[in-house]
Amino acid sequence: MNDMTPVRNHRSTGRDDGPLNISRRGFxxxxxxxxxxxxxxxxxxxxxxxxxxxxxxxxxxxxxIRPDSTVLFRSAFIEGGQGIFTAMAQIVGEELDxxxxxxxxxxxxxxxxxxxxxxxxxxxxxxSVRTSYETMRxxxxxxxxxxxxxxxxxxxxxxxxxxxxxxRVVHAASGRAIPYGEIADAxxxxxxxxxxxxxxRDDFRWxxxxxxxxxxREKSTGRAQYAIDLKVDGMLHAAVQHSxxxxxxxxxxxxxxxxxxxxxVHSIHRLPGAVAVVADSWWRARxxxxxxxxxxxxxxxxxxxAMPAGFSSETHKAMLxxxxxxxxxxxxxxxxxxTLAGAARIVEATYDxxxxxxxxxxxxxxxxxxxxxxxxxxxxxxxxxxxxxxxAAKVAGIEPGKVIIHSPMLGGFFGRxxxxxxxxxxxxxxxxxxxxxxxxxxxxxxEEEFLRDTLxxxxxxRFRAGLDGDGLPVALDGVAVGEGPTGRWxxxxxxxxxxxxxxxxxxxxxxxxxxxxxxxxxxxxxIIGFWRSVGHSINDFFYETFFxxxxxxxxxxxxxxRLRLLADSPRHSNLLQAVADLSGGWKRGPFxxxxxxxxxxxxxxASPFGSEVATIAEVSLRDGEVVVHQVWVAIDPGSIVNPxxxxxxxxxxxxxxxxxxxxxxxxxxxxxxQARNFDGYPIxxxxxxxxxxxxxxxxxxxxxxxxxxxxxxxxxxxVNAASVxxxxxxxxxxxxKLDLKGMEG
Amino acid sequence: MELTINGSTxxxxxxxxxxxxxxxxxxxxxxxxxxxxxxxxxxxxxVLIDGQATRSxxxxxxxxxxxxxxxxxxxxxxxxxSKVVEAWVANQVPQCGYCQSGQVMAATALLKxxxxxxxxxxxxxxxxxxxxxxxxxxxAAVRQAAQA
Ligand code: FES
Ligand code: FES
Numbered sequence: 001m002n003d004m005t006p007v008r009n010h011r012s013t014g015r016d017d018g019p020l021n022i023s024r025r026g027f028x029x030x031x032x033x034x035x036x037x038x039x040x041x042x043x044x045x046x047x048x049x050x051x052x053x054x055x056x057x058x059x060x061x062x063x064x065i066r067p068d069s070t071v072l073f074r075s076a077f078i079e080g081g082q083g084i085f086t087a088m089a090q091i092v093g094e095e096l097d098x099x100x101x102x103x104x105x106x107x108x109x110x111x112x113x114x115x116x117x118x119x120x121x122x123x124x125x126x127x128s129v130r131t132s133y134e135t136m137r138x139x140x141x142x143x144x145x146x147x148x149x150x151x152x153x154x155x156x157x158x159x160x161x162x163x164x165x166x167x168r169v170v171h172a173a174s175g176r177a178i179p180y181g182e183i184a185d186a187x188x189x190x191x192x193x194x195x196x197x198x199x200x201r202d203d204f205r206w207x208x209x210x211x212x213x214x215x216x217r218e219k220s221t222g223r224a225q226y227a228i229d230l231k232v233d234g235m236l237h238a239a240v241q242h243s244x245x246x247x248x249x250x251x252x253x254x255x256x257x258x259x260x261x262x263x264x265v266h267s268i269h270r271l272p273g274a275v276a277v278v279a280d281s282w283w284r285a286r287x288x289x290x291x292x293x294x295x296x297x298x299x300x301x302x303x304x305x306a307m308p309a310g311f312s313s314e315t316h317k318a319m320l321x322x323x324x325x326x327x328x329x330x331x332x333x334x335x336x337x338x339t340l341a342g343a344a345r346i347v348e349a350t351y352d353x354x355x356x357x358x359x360x361x362x363x364x365x366x367x368x369x370x371x372x373x374x375x376x377x378x379x380x381x382x383x384x385x386x387x388x389x390x391x392a393a394k395v396a397g398i399e400p401g402k403v404i405i406h407s408p409m410l411g412g413f414f415g416r417x418x419x420x421x422x423x424x425x426x427x428x429x430x431x432x433x434x435x436x437x438x439x440x441x442x443x444x445x446x447e448e449e450f451l452r453d454t455l456x457x458x459x460x461x462r463f464r465a466g467l468d469g470d471g472l473p474v475a476l477d478g479v480a481v482g483e484g485p486t487g488r489w490x491x492x493x494x495x496x497x498x499x500x501x502x503x504x505x506x507x508x509x510x511x512x513x514x515x516x517x518x519x520x521x522x523x524x525x526x527i528i529g530f531w532r533s534v535g536h537s538i539n540d541f542f543y544e545t546f547f548x549x550x551x552x553x554x555x556x557x558x559x560x561x562r563l564r565l566l567a568d569s570p571r572h573s574n575l576l577q578a579v580a581d582l583s584g585g586w587k588r589g590p591f592x593x594x595x596x597x598x599x600x601x602x603x604x605x606a607s608p609f610g611s612e613v614a615t616i617a618e619v620s621l622r623d624g625e626v627v628v629h630q631v632w633v634a635i636d637p638g639s640i641v642n643p644x645x646x647x648x649x650x651x652x653x654x655x656x657x658x659x660x661x662x663x664x665x666x667x668x669x670x671x672x673x674q675a676r677n678f679d680g681y682p683i684x685x686x687x688x689x690x691x692x693x694x695x696x697x698x699x700x701x702x703x704x705x706x707x708x709x710x711x712x713x714x715x716x717x718x719v720n721a722a723s724v725x726x727x728x729x730x731x732x733x734x735x736x737k738l739d740l741k742g743m744e745g
Numbered sequence: 746m747e748l749t750i751n752g753s754t755x756x757x758x759x760x761x762x763x764x765x766x767x768x769x770x771x772x773x774x775x776x777x778x779x780x781x782x783x784x785x786x787x788x789x790x791x792v793l794i795d796g797q798a799t800r801s802x803x804x805x806x807x808x809x810x811x812x813x814x815x816x817x818x819x820x821x822x823x824x825x826x827s828k829v830v831e832a833w834v835a836n837q838v839p840q841c842g843y844c845q846s847g848q849v850m851a852a853t854a855l856l857k858x859x860x861x862x863x864x865x866x867x868x869x870x871x872x873x874x875x876x877x878x879x880x881x882x883x884x885a886a887v888r889q890a891a892q893a
Binding site: 080215224228263361412413445648649684685691692 | 759760763764767770771772774776777778779780781782783784786787789816817818820821830833834837838839840841842843844845846849868871872873874875876877878879880881882883884
């Protein structure tokens with residue numbers, strides 16, 4: 001999600017476009033006639049039941065204190081590696097007075113209690129902790145207050161005479177103690193206090209400390225369960241083959257009888273845009289569905305989002321680069337055009353960045369089970385349970401209240417498990433379970449995932465900068481050309497700029513007095529989605545690399561120029577100095593390293609998701625490849641919950657940012673992606689991982705995000721360093737496309 | 746076919762060219778071994794065959810009849826394996842965790858063959874992909890496990 005993602009859980013357009021819903025309804029026939037009682041999956045409400053729920057306040061919706069005084073916590077946010085379950089345990093445990101280690105955390109079901117992201121709910125935008133921090137602290141404090149009240153009633157004492165120690169209420173005067181587990185039931189019947197006192201920061205025992213992740217052991221022993229690992233009684237397995245181009249529909253199946261006779265095959269199905277085989281094991285289903293000889297029809301005219309047969313990423317890029325204009329202005333300061341007209345020197349460049357897949361290691365899956373009470377139960381990887389519930393209800397033709405969503409741990413997501421019309425397997429699973437009359441578990445093979453994953457949009461930006469007689473930038477004009485994912489999924493207003501298309505060109509912190517940032521919207525023919533750090537992952541590369549072009553044109557050192565333009569912004573200049581300090585002092589190079597290689601360093605800054613980041617990378621060239629030896633990252637998220645998790649997330653963001661800079665590119669030819677697995681789409685392997693050094697700066701600014709901010713600075717820092725060594729401007733990614741042979745040394 | 750997995754024998758009735766991965770996961774219900782790519786690219790499916798790290802997604806089940814197969818489910822019963830797990834927990838290696846079964850198996854195989862691995866040995870053996878970028882934590886944990 002970008003900084004300004006609308007967070008209500010509806011989409012203003014596009015929900016019903018396309019033939020998919022129509023044919024799904026046709027497929028299901030009378031399913032809408034099923035009428036049954038609504039299942040409310042959340043537990044006891046009792047004293048806390050209210051006509052309207054203020055999200056994040058009903059203690060019993062979130063917390064269950066068990067007889068042994070351990071805590072089951074239902075998290076509004078989904079764990080996918082970012083450490084959110086541990087952070088929630090720290091935040092709630094701090095106020096509740098329970099050691100986080102005694103927490104079990106699971107993803108909460110859909111429900112009004114969990115709409116903590118601006119009135120909606122999703123995990124993304126690096127928002128989980130920062131949007132819920134105060135609310136979750138209050139929740140923990142409220143629960144503690146209820147336990148104190150229950151203990152006071154039991155002991156015939158006043159609350160003022162009692163206090164708590166981790167996991168129990170204590171009466172200091174008598175030395176008596178009651179474990180939380182003994183009074184949990186009584187406490188749960190009390191009403192939630194309206195105001196509670198929060199702990200002072202100075203007394204924090206767990207918030208701000210490197211508390212160990214709760215899931216470390218289960219994930220080191222294979223016991224952690226992801227959607228793909230789950231099983232329900234009596235289920236069959238399904239595999240699909242999608243139309244190679246989106247919008248095509250299955251025509252003739254020429255060998256249907258042979259495939260039906262293959263071992264373990266239960267049934268063969270036509271689905272919107274796909275064929276499926278249901279079998280007694282996934283391997284048999286997969287083998288059978290891939291043996292099916294399908295004639296795919298061309299999309300009917302006006303099929304929304306049909307992939308044109310002639311589409312290629314190369315021609316789309318050329319088209320974006322040649323689309324003229326300044327577009328709609330998003331950010332303006334001073335008089336960019338006028339200053340450019342009178343500038344001593346003009347610097348101009350056009351940049352591009354390719355389509356990317358998410359490449360999370362767990363292939364998507366879905367289990368669907370129609371229950372005899374008319375409810376539909378789904379086990380699905382997702383970042384937004386209520387949105388998936390609403391969509392599943394539409395597909396199934398039942399009320400949303402009859403759809404029960406289970407949200408397992410995610411095997412990586414990076415933006416993959418948002419509700420994307422054609423990229424989620426659950427609608428297929430719903431249809432197959434209905435048709436088979438049995439629960440069905442559908443897994444997309446990696447090859448099908450490469451075919452239907454949403455892509456990071458292709459990005460192009462044009463820059464013009466004006467330098468004064470001293471070589472300092474006095475005007476900057478940046479135009480992003482293309483489409484952002486927020487507009488695609490939340491509705492785009494033609495006269496407004498989608499911030500996800502310009503973030504990272506807009507919102508920069510340097511004091512360049514005359515600026516204009518605009519966007520020329522061009523529809524992206526691909527199904528685009530949110531990719532870790534969204535527009536920043538593209539645009540900060542463009543901007544921060546162009547910044548070095550400006551610096552060089554004006555004969556300024558790129559680090560010193562940044563520092564100079566941040567002179568009036570202590571938060572940013574401190575951070576830039578912090579990263580330089582962490583790296584042993586700024587030096588650009590080229591310089592000779594101990595191993596004899598010739599190296600250089602590049603620097604970049606970014607302001608993503610409420611945090612500030614400064615990054616330095618050290619690179620050399622070897623055998624025609626860019627080698628990244630070390631990356632230093634200084635990150636200022638304002639204030640923090642868990643420094644160990646931050647360090648891990650920065651490592652992770654560096655890896656993904658570097659992977660995108662060095663290796664990754666989705667290439668389309670004839671409307672089809674050329675790579676269908678990691679052999680054709682390499683991702684960062686271990687031997688290309690640099691050493692990563694992290695410094696956390698707590699400036700006290702409002703809390704920012706953690707999961708994504710470490711990423712955007714990496715590609716420009718690496719490219720800026722590589723340009724020093726090659727003596728050439730690099731304006732296109734990935735670097736693996738460049739021919740650098742003979743440039744080292 | 747008869748398979749020996751984690752010291753127990755199992756009779757399985759599947760096509761002989763079924764990948765071991767799917768026999769372990771679906772037929773036998775041991776889901777700690779993961780499917781990532783199916784084409785020997787990622788290593789999420791790594792198991793030990795007679796102590797050797799092996800990608801089970803491209804290993805047909807008939808080819809491992811008569812061998813000793815070890816999966817992540819039995820890793821803590823293995824002396825090297827339990828050291829590796831402890832080092833993984835101590836170093837807080839996993840993020841999403843999806844690749845980590847395979848990583849732990851690869852590290853265990855390495856330490857079985859090379860109890861005191863050099864950096865090169867580690868780089869040579871720890872080649873599984875991790876989309877969460879836990880590579881630095883992985884090498885730190887392998888070094889720690891070798892010391893344990
Ligand atoms: S699943 Fe076997 S190597 Fe990827
Ligand atoms: S921990 Fe997520 S893929 Fe390795």
